[in-house]
Amino acid sequence: MGEGILENNIVVVVKGVIENKGRVLILKRSGADEVAAASWETVGGKIDFGEELEEALAREVKEEAGIEVSVEKLLFATTFFTDPHRQIVLLTYLCRATDDQVILSEEHSEYMWATQSELYHYLPMTIINDFKKYNVIDKIGMID
Numbered sequence: 001m002g003e004g005i006l007e008n009n010i011v012v013v014v015k016g017v018i019e020n021k022g023r024v025l026i027l028k029r030s031g032a033d034e035v036a037a038a039s040w041e042t043v044g045g046k047i048d049f050g051e052e053l054e055e056a057l058a059r060e061v062k063e064e065a066g067i068e069v070s071v072e073k074l075l076f077a078t079t080f081f082t083d084p085h086r087q088i089v090l091l092t093y094l095c096r097a098t099d100d101q102v103i104l105s106e107e108h109s110e111y112m113w114a115t116q117s118e119l120y121h122y123l124p125m126t127i128i129n130d131f132k133k134y135n136v137i138d139k140i141g142m143i144d
């Protein structure tokens with residue numbers, strides 16, 4: 001049996017708060033996406049079996065945004081359900097990028113190097129609440 005709807009699944013997702021020149025990279029999901037279509041999110045995705053966490057994140061960032069990052073430190077960890085049988089364990093790392101030339105994959109339709117106020121305006125409340133709870137903005141040194 002594959003990743004079926006009858007089994008309970010736990011998925012590990014690594015995400016990056018990617019900083020460059022006081023701004024953070026966020027991506028907008030493609031409109032055709034079945035879950036959370038067209039919502040803004042941080043960059044990253046599921047780890048592959050056997051992968052190191054930082055290695056998985058650097059790979060996902062390269063796939064989704066076409067940039068190289070250095071993964072600095074763990075900012076926070078959280079867990080939530082995307083459906084009653086699928087639990088996500090999400091780890092968010094601070095990442096630094098020197099390149100800001102983003103190349104999107106088909107999974108996303110837009111990107112933004114967001115200021116602090118843009119982050120609060122575009123990101124969904126679930127993500128904003130995590131950023132507030134774990135003082136993410138204070139840990140980065142962002143521009144307003």
Ligand SMILES: Nc1nc2c([nH]c(=O)n2[C@H]2C[C@H](O)[C@@H](COP(=O)(O)OP(=O)(O)OP(=O)(O)O)O2)c(=O)[nH]1
Pocket residue numbers: 013015035036041042043044045046078080082088090092126127130131
């Ligand atoms: N609570 C919380 N959720 C977040 C944060 N960042 C972030 O992208 N999310 C959400 C958006 C997505 O719905 C979810 C998982 O992202 P994902 O794209 O890797 O996984 P997915 O379940 O959508 O699977 P897939 O379509 O990519 O295959 O995490 C965050 O900081 N906190």
